[in-house]
Amino acid sequence: MIRRRNLLGAGLLGIGGAAASFSNPNQSGPGTSPSAPAVSRNRRQLNMVTTWPKGLPGLGEAAERVAQRIHDMSDGLIEVKVFAAGELVPAFESFDAVANGSAxxxxxxxxxxxxxxxxxPFFTAVPFGMTAQEIMGWIDYGGGQELWDELSADFGIKAFQGANTGHQMGGWFRKEIRGLDDLVGLQMRIPGQGGDVLRALGGSAKALPGGEIYQALQTGNIDATEWVGPWNDYSLGFYREAPFYYGPGFHEPGASLAVGINLNLWNSFTKSEQALIQAACESVNHTSLGEFTYQNARYLDILTSEHGVKLRSFPDDVVKAMAEASRDVRAASGRDGIEKRIYESFEAGLKTMSDWAAVSDGPYYAARELGQASRER
Incomplete structure (x- = not known):
């Protein structure tokens, strides 16, 4: 350990003026002068903006963990201060803030x-797309990261997987969904391609940041909302306004979250620093899946046993219509250029891993349910 730390410290101490103590390497400021003391040039103080409400478990904690692990793995030489949505920039302005270097x-x-x-959306979740394990497989081993790098570089960003919520729920509804007619005119908070599917079936989709959803539901500006799963949904209190909790979450079968880094900043890091940051993101990404899986199970029981939440499944005709619309929506997002190559790579990876799931995960879950039912009898 001592030897590793000595080597890491030596690499960081050799950064020079570009590694001065500042938020953005492209801006001048204290510590950037060649005459600045050496002690001020061996540290970086960075800021991270997020799209999550302050104090949100799971999602917000994942951002804090990325920052903490970067700090710990660098022996404190890289400090990352995390800002919740609205503290530095509004949630949906986070991308532009990093792209232009203000974050x-x-x-x-x-x-x-x-x-x-x-x-x-292919790098988060698409309707009837990849599960959490599958999107990790595609990004890490199926060419997804390389395509993501190419896409993000056009905007001056380098991105990594930075958490995964696992399979999400279909959402909270004020009224029951008994058939396709109940989707016509429905106003729902649902972003990404899931929103496009709802529009194709006659509904109205809105993309609202997490901190604005409850009020919109409470005031009737929306009739339904999806968010994540029982753990995060409980913390935002949606069950108080919409008692019907639907699944499965066709729109997000495994939602991958991301850490995006200003590309000029990323290129200013040494190879060892880049490896350290990537390792921190990977660590949080993979450990978060276990956390969400466990906590969702706990909070589903709390919601149903203590708060009277009514679990429902989408009717078969709704599921079939959603599946058909999803294929069209996914195809429409990849008509040419880099978008077409991402779509084709994603679909090829989905087909390969779906074939495997058809003889592994699916049959196993069915067998487990059958065994459990026989024991209960």
Missing amino acids: DMYHGAEYYWTAKSPAY
């Missing part, structure tokens, strides 16, 4: 940037 990093969901490119 160093963001933690958020890439499908919030659909207006920048229709391919961005």
Whole structure:
């Protein structure tokens, strides 16, 4: 350990003026002068903006963990201060803040940037797309990261996976969904391609940041909302306004969250610093999946047993219509250029891993349910 720390410290101490203590390496300020004391040039103080409400468990904590692990792995030589949505910039302005260098990093969901490119949702979640394990497989081993790098570089950003919520729920509804007619005219908070699917079926979709959803539901500006799953949904209190909790979450079968870093800042890091930051993101990404899986199970029981939440499944005709619309929506986002290559790579990876899931995960879950039912009898 001592040897590793000595080597790491030596690499960071050799950064020079570019590694001065400042938020953005492209701005001048204290510590950037060649005459600045050496002790002020061996540290970086960075800021991270997020799309999450302050104090939010799971999502907000993931951003804090990325910052903490970067700090710990660098022996405190890289400090990252985390700002919740609205503290430094509004939630949906995080991307632009990092792209233009007014912030160093963001933690958020890439499908919030659909207006920048229709391919961005593929790096969070798309309807009837990849599960958490599958999107990790595609990004890490199926060429997804390379395509993501190419897309993000056009906006001056380098991005990594930075958490995963696992399979999400379909959402909270004021009234029951008994068939396709109940979706016509429905106003729902649902971003990304999931919103496009709802529009295709006659509903109205809105993209609201987490901190604005409850009030919109409470005042009747929306009739329904999706967010994440029982753990995070409980913390925002949606069950108090909409008693029907629907699944499955067709729109987000495994939502990958992202850490985006200003590309000029990223290129100013040494190789060892880059590896350290990437490792911190990977660590939080992979450990968060276990946390969400466990906590969602706990809070589902709390919601149903203590708060009278009514669990429902979407009717078969709704699921079939959503699946058909989803194929069209995914295809429409990849018509040419980099977007087409991302779409084709994603679909190829989805097909490969779906074939495997058809003989592994699916049959296993069915067998487990059958075994459990036999024991209960």
